[in-house]
Amino acid sequence: MALPPPDPQFVLRGTSAAVHTLHFSCGGPESDIPLLFSGSENGFIHVWNLKTRRVDTALDGHGRKSVYCVETMGGKDRLLSQGRDQRICLWDLAEGRTSVTDSVFTEHVGFCRCSLLKVAQGRWLMAMAARGLEEVQILELPSKTSVCTLKPEAGAKLGMPMCLKLWQLNCGSQPVLLAGYEDGSVVLWNVSMGRALSQLICHQEPVMSLDFDSEKAKGISGSSEKVLSIWSLNEQQNLQVYKTHELVNAGISDVTIRPDRKILATAGWDHRIRIFGWKKLKPLAVLDYHTATVHCVSFSDHSNPQQRLLAAGSKDQRISVWSIYAQT
Amino acid sequence: VCFIPGGLDCSISFVSHVLGKVCIHGRQKEILGVLVPCLTDLTKSDCIWQRICWRLVECVPDRWMEAVVLGFVQRAPGADVLSRLLGNLVVKNKKAQFVVTQKMLLLQYGHTTAVLQNLLGYLSLESLRRTLLLRVLQELLETWSSSSAVKHSPAEQQLYISKAILICLSHLKEPEIESCRQELLTSMMEGVKCHLDSSLPQLRRLGMVVAESISLKINTEGPVLKFEYEEDDETRELKSLLVQTPPFCVVPSLPDDERSEKAGAALPLVPESHEKPHTAAPVMPDEESDAELDSDDDLIPYDMSEDKEQKIKAPVYIRDCIEVLTGSRSEDVDKWEATVKALESLVRKNPAATREVSVELAKILLHLEEKTCIEGFVELRQRAQVAVLTTDPIPVAKYLTSQFYSLNYSLRQRMDILDVLVLAAQELSCPSFHGKTRHSGAQKPCIQLLPGSDSSKDWRRIVDERIKSKTRRFDVGQSRVELASRPNEFNSVAGYFFFPLIQHFDRPLTTFDLLGEDHLVLGRLVHTLAILMYLAVNTMAVTAMGKALLEFIWALRFHTDSYVRQGLLSCISSLLLSVPTERILADMTEEMLETQSWLGDVMEKDPDGDCRRLALQNLLLMENLKKKLEAVPS
Numbered sequence: 016m017a018l019p020p021p022d023p024q025f026v027l028r029g030t031s032a033a034v035h036t037l038h039f040s041c042g043g044p045e046s047d048i049p050l051l052f053s054g055s056e057n058g059f060i061h062v063w064n065l066k067t068r069r070v071d072t073a074l075d076g077h078g079r080k081s082v083y084c085v086e087t088m089g090g091k092d093r094l095l096s097q098g099r100d101q102r103i104c105l106w107d108l109a110e111g112r113t114s115v116t117d118s119v120f121t122e123h124v125g126f127c128r129c130s131l132l133k134v135a136q137g138r139w140l141m142a143m144a145a146r147g148l149e150e151v152q153i154l155e156l157p158s159k160t161s162v163c164t165l166k167p168e169a170g171a172k173l174g175m176p177m178c179l180k181l182w183q184l185n186c187g188s189q190p191v192l193l194a195g196y197e198d199g200s201v202v203l204w205n206v207s208m209g210r211a212l213s214q215l216i217c218h219q220e221p222v223m224s225l226d227f228d229s230e231k232a233k234g235i236s237g238s239s240e241k242v243l244s245i246w247s248l249n250e251q252q253n254l255q256v257y258k259t260h261e262l263v264n265a266g267i268s269d270v271t272i273r274p275d276r277k278i279l280a281t282a283g284w285d286h287r288i289r290i291f292g293w294k295k296l297k298p299l300a301v302l303d304y305h306t307a308t309v310h311c312v313s314f315s316d317h318s319n320p321q322q323r324l325l326a327a328g329s330k331d332q333r334i335s336v337w338s339i340y341a342q343t
Numbered sequence: 344v345c346f347i348p349g350g351l352d353c354s355i356s357f358v359s360h361v362l363g364k365v366c367i368h369g370r371q372k373e374i375l376g377v378l379v380p381c382l383t384d385l386t387k388s389d390c391i392w393q394r395i396c397w398r399l400v401e402c403v404p405d406r407w408m409e410a411v412v413l414g415f416v417q418r419a420p421g422a423d424v425l426s427r428l429l430g431n432l433v434v435k436n437k438k439a440q441f442v443v444t445q446k447m448l449l450l451q452y453g454h455t456t457a458v459l460q461n462l463l464g465y466l467s468l469e470s471l472r473r474t475l476l477l478r479v480l481q482e483l484l485e486t487w488s489s490s491s492a493v494k495h496s497p498a499e500q501q502l503y504i505s506k507a508i509l510i511c512l513s514h515l516k517e518p519e520i521e522s523c524r525q526e527l528l529t530s531m532m533e534g535v536k537c538h539l540d541s542s543l544p545q546l547r548r549l550g551m552v553v554a555e556s557i558s559l560k561i562n563t564e565g566p567v568l569k570f571e572y573e574e575d576d577e578t579r580e581l582k583s584l585l586v587q588t589p590p591f592c593v594v595p596s597l598p599d600d601e602r603s604e605k606a607g608a609a610l611p612l613v614p615e616s617h618e619k620p621h622t623a624a625p626v627m628p629d630e631e632s633d634a635e636l637d638s639d640d641d642l643i644p645y646d647m648s649e650d651k652e653q654k655i656k657a658p659v660y661i662r663d664c665i666e667v668l669t670g671s672r673s674e675d676v677d678k679w680e681a682t683v684k685a686l687e688s689l690v691r692k693n694p695a696a697t698r699e700v701s702v703e704l705a706k707i708l709l710h711l712e713e714k715t716c717i718e719g720f721v722e723l724r725q726r727a728q729v730a731v732l733t734t735d736p737i738p739v740a741k742y743l744t745s746q747f748y749s750l751n752y753s754l755r756q757r758m759d760i761l762d763v764l765v766l767a768a769q770e771l772s773c774p775s776f777h778g779k780t781r782h783s784g785a786q787k788p789c790i791q792l793l794p795g796s797d798s799s800k801d802w803r804r805i806v807d808e809r810i811k812s813k814t815r816r817f818d819v820g821q822s823r824v825e826l827a828s829r830p831n832e833f834n835s836v837a838g839y840f841f842f843p844l845i846q847h848f849d850r851p852l853t854t855f856d857l858l859g860e861d862h863l864v865l866g867r868l869v870h871t872l873a874i875l876m877y878l879a880v881n882t883m884a885v886t887a888m889g890k891a892l893l894e895f896i897w898a899l900r901f902h903t904d905s906y907v908r909q910g911l912l913s914c915i916s917s918l919l920l921s922v923p924t925e926r927i928l929a930d931m932t933e934e935m936l937e938t939q940s941w942l943g944d945v946m947e948k949d950p951d952g953d954c955r956r957l958a959l960q961n962l963l964l965m966e967n968l969k970k971k972l973e974a975v976p977s
Contacts, residue, residue, distance in 0.1 A: 017646035285653045300645040
């Protein structure tokens with residue numbers, strides 16, 4: 016007898032706008048307050064205190080244009096946010112400050128979230144969609160120097176890049192980028208050489224979101240159709256389709272793998288969050304709380320596994336926070 | 344026929360005379376059937392024989408030259424052979440030049456493509472003759488681009504000229520194209536305009552293919568003109584003419600532009616081995632080799648039985664549908680989509696409710712535009728309109744016919760009105776269509792009932808069947824199941840469909856002039872009237888309709904557009920089939936006599952083949968009717 020799916024542990028209200036992106040910052044020492052950053056359509060970034068479950072600060076840095084990506088850079092004091100005003104802002108939040116220290120003008124008018132990767136102490140690589148239609152630019156932060164521009168060959172007709180993921184196998188190795196494009200293909204790029212290593216057509220519709228498990232060399236991508244595609248990377252750096260999973264309703268906005276690589280969550284256009292086991296993509300739960308499209312899902316980075324949370328932001332302006340499969 | 348070889352100086356003018364005389368008497372086939380192969384072999388490598396042959400044809404007297412030249416051109420197995428046989432005859436002899444460059448190309452059009460290839464190939468093979476080739480091309484283009492030629496010459500002639508143009512183009516070399524590039528461009532622009540103006544799809548396609556080919560030739564790099572049309576055998580044949588593959592490559596054949604693009608384009612970024620993207624062919628995970636502990640077993644799934652497909656509910660009441668369709672809320676596009684899909688069945692299930700709001704619904708549907716991308720939107724809208732019209736025919740027909748002649752509608756909308764009227768009329772008049780929302784034989788009713796150039800074939804079939812059914816006198820017995828009979832619902836409303844359409848055709852509006860530019864819509868209107876007339880058989884109004892239709896036809900009978908004329912002739916067919924014979928002969932005798940003489944005229948003199956066929960059919964029908972009446976003792 017299967018149990019009915021759990022209810023959210025709590026629900027955060029107060030953004031007054033659709034929530035497009037979420038990021039947890041709970042990994043610090045016990046004394047630190049666990050925080051959740053959320054970006055909304057009205058241009059505000061809310062910093063939620065997860066103990067009081069209230070907004071601590073609201074950051075306004077994108078000229079009231081929708082914020083669709085927030086990430087922390089090594090701790091909760093430094094925040095990166097990307098908005099529809101074509102800017103990526105770097106914030107300094109230490110000691111109660113709320114100032115934008117730097118910004119990058121991307122000239123990108125799409126919705127492609129940037130991807131960050133820490134390569135060395137204080138040095139980051141950021142992949143973002145650039146001005147050219149099919150291009151992805153890699154910048155080094157905080158110096159903002161361009162490392163390379165990844166351009167597909169002429170006539171490839173990939174369309175806009177829709178989602179990016181920078182990763183490296185371990186600290187010393189070459190950073191690589193996985194990019195999902197409008198035509199449904201995922202391309203693996205070698206960042207230092209600036210060329211594509213492999214391309215795989217995963218979907219018939221644009222790839223909405225992807226995530227990658229570098230340990231198992233397996234990734235998952237979701238699109239606007241009814242299929243989730245799982246693909247793997249073999250030794251020759253070739254992408255191959257591993258498995259596909261058919262969903263009940265079409266449309267996935269976000270897909271994310273939990274840091275312990277045991278489960279993954281998808282945010283669906285049918286207002287539901289689905290949980291799957293990562294190993295075999297076994298469907299585990301369907302969380303039905305929201306009343307509009309779920310735009311983003313994010314797992315927390317709590318050091319104590321029992322406290323791990325899953326947050327989902329939706330168009331209905333609520334952020335639901337769940338504690339699910341935290342015992343394993 | 345044997346010749347004295349060797350260095351003897353003999354006169355062969357006698358032989359030329361004989362040849363000419365025989366040809367002019369129509370015996371070309373026999374004599375040239377022997378002569379040409381013989382000469383072909385002899386002149387293959389022997390110069391003397393070539394010169395003898397040239398002398399032979401040159402000495403043919405002018406009055407017989409045409410027959411001889413025609414015969415040679417038709418019989419020669421190839422352009423190079425023709426060149427060996429005739430030499431520079433066309434340059435030296437005025438009559439031969441006239442026959443080859445003018446008569447065979449512009450005044451006649453019955454020759455096969457092979458003959459055209461021979462002729463034009465022959466002109467291209469020698470530099471002296473190439474000037475003639477250019478001149479020929481210019482004249483052909485002049486004809487092709489003249490709007491009166493497009494309107495009045497038969498389709499077969501236009502096809503012939505198009506083929507000739509394409510073959511000429513294939514023979515032209517770069518420097519020649521350079522020299523006449525400007526003229527090619529101007530003729531192409533004018534010609535394509537006249538062709539696209541035509542109401543017959545075949546002519547439009549011809550124009551498009553030729554324009555594309557000309558554009559290809561004059562813009563070898565850079566964007567070329569590209570039209571969208573359905574490929575069929577004719578277009579494929581025409582396109583194949585552009586590429587010449589002669590036995591000795593005098594003219595370089597056109598490279599396929601797509602292939603050259605791919606070959607030339609560099610692929611800088613993607614390395615060779617990873618060039619081909621893998622398609623999604625799933626590699627099934629090997630279950631047995633998975634030796635790892637399945638730690639997923641720890642994770643117990645929750646109950647997921649509530650997880651079902653999401654369905655957007657369409658409204659259940661007609662008035663709700665109206666609200667959704669006219670609603671300005673752009674948010675609820677899902678609901679709008681669901682409404683559009685469900686509308687037809689709702690209308691049919693709730694006739695009483697529909698009747699209350701029928702005109703409003705018709706108005707909304709007429710102006711409904713695609714908000715989101717639904718598959719088959721046009722068909723859904725049309726079916727909904729037909730459903731509304733059949734549920735409440737009189738007010739909706741009044742509305743639609745009045746809108747047909749109103750300002751500020753697009754041509755597409757006016758033609759939609761006509762299509763909807765026809766479909767509804769068919770449904771109302773035909774018992775087998777009752778209640779079925781899917782017509783088995785008419786999946787795409789708008790195309791089947793108002794076809795463009797296929798109208799004659801369809802009509803012939805229908806008319807033939809009708810004639811067959813009328814002349815059958817035996818009772819086949821009980822083997823056929825009787826269709827359930829219903830009162831003819833079209834009876835009471837046929838007039839409302841028909842007469843308003845005929846009323847205002849000669850009154851031009853600022854945006855809509857049936858007798859002027861919008862002759863395409865006039866053609867569709869005439870075909871619609873023909874179908875309505877046909878469907879009105881056994882109704883009370885059929886005689887009045889017939890009379891009005893005859894007057895309408897009489898006013899338009901000399902219209903220049905052949906599509907309109909075909910429609911008028913279909914109208915007469917429907918009239919003859921639908922109006923009871925007694926009424927035709929009683930009420931419309933004079934008009935019928937006039938029509939008969941007009942039909943005879945059309946049958947003999949109309950340039951369009953379909954018109955002539957239809958006229959003949961109508962005359963036969965009239966004969967049949969007369970005979971039938973005479974056969975029945977009054």
